[in-house]
Amino acid sequence: MSTDVMQAYPPSRAAGVERIKRVQPAAYARTRNHLSGAVTGLSPYLTHGLLTLEDVLAEVLQRGSLDVGHKLVFELGWREFFRHVWQHAGTGILSSLHPGPLPEQAYARELPADIRQACTGVPVIDEAVRTLYATGMLHNHARMWLASYVVHLRHVHWRAGADWLVAHLLDGDLASNHLSWQWVAGTGSHKPYLFNAENVARYAPASWHSPGSVVDQSYEDLDRMARTSPGILDKANHAAGTLARATHAARLAQRHALAEPDLRTAPPPDMGVKTPDASQDVPCLSGRTVWLVHPWALRSPPPGFEDAVVVGVYPREHHAAWPWPEVRWRWVDAAMAELTSQRWWVSSQELASALAGAARVHSVDDPHISAWLEPVAQLDPAPRLFPQVERPCASFSQWWTRATRGLKRAQELL
Numbered sequence: 001m002s003t004d005v006m007q008a009y010p011p012s013r014a015a016g017v018e019r020i021k022r023v024q025p026a027a028y029a030r031t032r033n034h035l036s037g038a039v040t041g042l043s044p045y046l047t048h049g050l051l052t053l054e055d056v057l058a059e060v061l062q063r064g065s066l067d068v069g070h071k072l073v074f075e076l077g078w079r080e081f082f083r084h085v086w087q088h089a090g091t092g093i094l095s096s097l098h099p100g101p102l103p104e105q106a107y108a109r110e111l112p113a114d115i116r117q118a119c120t121g122v123p124v125i126d127e128a129v130r131t132l133y134a135t136g137m138l139h140n141h142a143r144m145w146l147a148s149y150v151v152h153l154r155h156v157h158w159r160a161g162a163d164w165l166v167a168h169l170l171d172g173d174l175a176s177n178h179l180s181w182q183w184v185a186g187t188g189s190h191k192p193y194l195f196n197a198e199n200v201a202r203y204a205p206a207s208w209h210s211p212g213s214v215v216d217q218s219y220e221d222l223d224r225m226a227r228t229s230p231g232i233l234d235k236a237n238h239a240a241g242t243l244a245r246a247t248h249a250a251r252l253a254q255r256h257a258l259a260e261p262d263l264r265t266a267p268p269p270d271m272g273v274k275t276p277d278a279s280q281d282v283p284c285l286s287g288r289t290v291w292l293v294h295p296w297a298l299r300s301p302p303p304g305f306e307d308a309v310v311v312g313v314y315p316r317e318h319h320a321a322w323p324w325p326e327v328r329w330r331w332v333d334a335a336m337a338e339l340t341s342q343r344w345w346v347s348s349q350e351l352a353s354a355l356a357g358a359a360r361v362h363s364v365d366d367p368h369i370s371a372w373l374e375p376v377a378q379l380d381p382a383p384r385l386f387p388q389v390e391r392p393c394a395s396f397s398q399w400w401t402r403a404t405r406g407l408k409r410a411q412e413l414l
């Protein structure tokens with residue numbers, strides 16, 4: 001699997017730029033909701049900072065002008081909107097922004113094994129989980145279906161689903177992921193996002209279609225399920241025989257149960273990432289300018305840092321809380337190794353000691369590890385495409401109106 005991911009998404013800036021050159025804005029706008037649509041596949045490159053939103057837009061506009069309201073620009077805006085919310089809410093994005101359809105205690109805190117093992121018996125869900133484990137990627141529509149099923153039909157708390165999904169994605173990003181889950185759950189939007197079998201049949205290939213399953217219902221019935229506590233719902237389903245049918249389908253699906261990929265809090269030992277050595281590494285940095293490359297800013301230092309020692313760092317505390325599958329470690333490390341003379345897996349204290357003798361230390365900010373970097377490095381701001389919106393916006397439309405006020409052409413964003 002790891003070779004397939006490396007081939008599908010080669011971990012280099014050059015490969016990301018090639019991908020931008022293949023973006024077809026008109027086809028994107030027409031087909032992006034279809035699983036086979038002309039989506040860009042740029043998110044692993046954007047999450048890990050090999051590319052910025054500005055890189056994407058600048059390259060696309062070389063081939064023709066776009067309105068600022070073009071679907072592609074709008075979707076790039078969603079990424080930046082979620083960053084805006086993160087900037088204002090901080091770690092508050094990890095808790096419900098406001099109440100959802102049911103009280104918090106109505107939702108289970110653990111993601112059930114049949115979802116993790118892709119054997120729910122609901123084809124759209126099992127296919128989504130299989131695709132996720134095999135590729136580290138999932139189409140936006142499939143992410144929405146998966147999240148909606150977990151929260152509204154299985155009554156599992158969005159946070160349990162969000163923590164699980166972000167861990168397995170190659171593009172896992174705390175803002176885009178956790179806030180999207182909140183949007184689906186109705187704790188970050190005004191109503192729960194619901195989908196049914198008809199919607200799946202319209203946008204996904206045949207193997208995903210789910211007639212006769214729990215998602216094959218009217219939107220009124222799905223909404224009622226989302227707003228009914230699980231205990232009451234189980235009794236009603238039992239009476240209607242729905243539970244027995246669902247259990248039978250799940251039993252059949254169990255024959256194809258998948259093992260969830262292991263998650264690692266530390267880099268695989270053979271990757272050559274080490275903790276800094278006080279006798280070897282530290283003296284080499286004495287009096288030098290150091291540029292830190294980290295997993296959310298995998299790019300070369302800017303002009304003016306030609307003489308800097310370029311060191312790659314993996315923040316030990318972050319990875320202890322948010323582990324990755326092996327494939328993501330290897331993907332990120334392949335890109336980091338191209339840019340750096342050494343890579344460290346390091347705690348904030350070890351990093352401060354290792355850099356104590358350096359003349360100056362610089363890097364690029366990223367909210368995943370701002371607090372970790374700030375004590376040791378001078379930070380360039382995290383890259384942005386849209387004008388800064390100072391006032392916290394509760395909805396995307398509010399943010400979009402402010403961020404694009406007075407703009408007509410996408411070119412004006414550059």
Ligand SMILES: Cc1cc2nc3c(=O)[nH]c(=O)nc-3n(C[C@H](O)[C@H](O)[C@H](O)COP(=O)(O)OP(=O)(O)OC[C@H]3O[C@@H](n4cnc5c(N)ncnc54)[C@H](O)[C@@H]3O)c2cc1C
Nearest residue numbers: 039040041042043075078079140143171172173176177180
């Ligand atoms: C439950 C859920 C979890 C998600 N988790 C993540 C995540 O961890 N990391 C992540 O980058 N995206 C996440 N997304 C957003 C979106 O699904 C992915 O960005 C998109 O599917 C990536 O594929 P692509 O690059 O082909 O997207 P395209 O459709 O080609 O879009 C181009 C770029 O625009 C941005 N974008 C597009 N749609 C969205 C969106 N709805 N929200 C935010 N940014 C968007 C992304 O940076 C994307 O790379 C999540 C969405 C949902 C519903």
